[in-house]
Amino acid sequence: MASESTKLLIGHKEKHFTAGDVVRDVIMGVSDGLTVPFALAAGLSGAQASSSLILTAGLAEVAAGSISMGLGGYLAAKSEAEHYQRELKREQDEIINVPDTEAAEIGEILSQYGLERHEYAPVVNSLRKNPQAWLEFMMRFELGLEKPEPRRALESALTIAIAYVVGGLVPLLPYVFIPKAQKAMYTSIGVTLAALLFFGYVKGRFTGHRPLLSAFQTAFIGALASAAAYAIAKFVQAP
Template sequence: MKKNSEREALRVEHRPENIARRLQREPESQRVSDLVLGGIDGCITTFAIVSGAFGAGFSAAVVLVMGFANLLADGFSMAVSNFEAVAAERDHLESVRRTEKRHIKLVPEGEREEVRQIFAAKGFRGETLERIVATITGNHRLWIETMLTEEYGLSRARYRPLASALATFSAFVVVGAVPLLPFLFAPLSMPSRFAASALLAGLMFFVIGMLKSLVYARPLLRSGFKTLLLGGTAAVLAFATGYLLHSLVDIDAS
């Protein structure tokens, strides 16, 4: 029953008019990777601070100050880094596009030969190959975009640095704040606060892993536990570092 409904949905999706509509849309750059990156890093770094501070014997006030200061500063830093990275990808794409445009203008026959060899390598021969070359090189925009994809392996997705930066920062702050919430409740003891923080952080890691698997059609539990394991490893390292420093160095934990 499930296979039949899936097959019918795919048939509808692959009707000629639906295929044409889908292919005419310019591919969008994915925000999923930005959200996952920000969420995981926000939770890992914040809970690492919680673990290190608890291991060193610091008070709840110190944990909150360190945690929220890091949340904003590191979140902004990460957003800026992602902005620059996406902007660099966009600038590289535009640079290559300008280069190909200039090459087509200066040495069109050489660029046609590149198209010919690219599609010959895909198995096209003779008259069919020549029709493909004529069709592609007859449309200036298609010619350039074909070279970007086939020669340089560049995606046609639109790069939006500001949107990527905002997505990373938002996920970093929202998810990263979760492990700090138990330290806002004064009646709880420090061990209880830390235990609650650890549970919330683990839940965030697991949920992020599951959401990522839903987007990329991966096994839910495996992805959830994998992300949980990675985040938990970072927390254990931070706790051990804080504990060792507290044992080796005379630290005022008040």
Template sequence: MFGVMDGLVSNFALIAGMAGGVAGGSAASGTLVLAGLAGLAAGAFSMAVGEYTSVASQAELARAELAVEQRELAESPEVEQAELVQLYVARGVEVGLAREVARQLSQNAEQALVAHAREELGVDPSDLPSPLLAAVTSFLAFVTGALVPVLPYLLGATTVLPTVLVSAAGMFVAGTIVSRVTARPWWWTGSRQLLLGGAAAALTYGVGAAVGTGLG
């Protein structure tokens, strides 16, 4: 949902800036469609590349830390078992029980690695994030949001007003959906997203108008 909002706000602001760059905001619809689709493609690919790099780096770091942990388990199993005992005790487990659990887990190298990875590194070796999945998800989410401001022009609109109305409705709806994972009421999150996104578009329109006037 945050990727959708990112695409919606950034592309709406881009179109608003382009519209503000000409007198009276009467830029040709073809120009705005081109700008909107270019913004959609550029933003979506940028999001995908950034997310892929970020998640891939996290996964590579986790694998490097797991390799170190695996080597330490092979070279100093007693030390690692003692560390596991301390970790369980710190979590409130009785000392005797913590020693027994650590002893049993340490009998199996794979189980011991999983236990140390979860307790020390906070990762699950069998559930590392997928860079490709993250990239594709980010790409599709951004495209979904960025397409909203362009749709009115693709359907024949000749002024920026339909895009303003559709984008405003999209931002409010996206904000209300976010309320499902927060303690705020739907009208609050919807209004907040509408105001912030609208402010971004208005400021970009102003920049476009100022630059357009200067170039003219």
């Protein structure tokens, strides 16, 4: 029976997507990178700034934004790891000090999956004999916590920062090649909206949402932000 199960598992290939944290960081970095410098460039264009000034301000914002976003991702991941360690220590103490209560909690968790007492009792007894497995079971099924990767904080910071820079350079590129800010702005709008549509579509494919809807939602948010910045700049400049 065991060998038959092993054969089935070997022949079965799962196709689940497992890089959720990395994709989340890329989405966060690129979406903000595309939107914030885009809105800044549009606002400065509305204020009649020159292409060189817009480019300088945009690059400064990309640098500051990537550092800020990367640091935010680092701190968030560190906080998550610290929270996991606190809960792990608390759960370890409870298993040592109130083992019967913790064992009863195992039964309660398994009963939620439709198992009767006579069905889950052997599982409870087996876990009690293996403290490490017991601890991992409680962390995952009682608290819903997964053990963070040791390098998660640094990887998250770098991923978000690099993604922000990549996204942020897209709306600024036209200002490199087109000296007149107004013309550069129109080109930037076209390039950035195309990038937002593409990014939104890819994001939808990875996250399981409808790609076309995701594409239009992402582009709409970016367009709204830039339009608001442009309108505010025009309003402030109005006599």
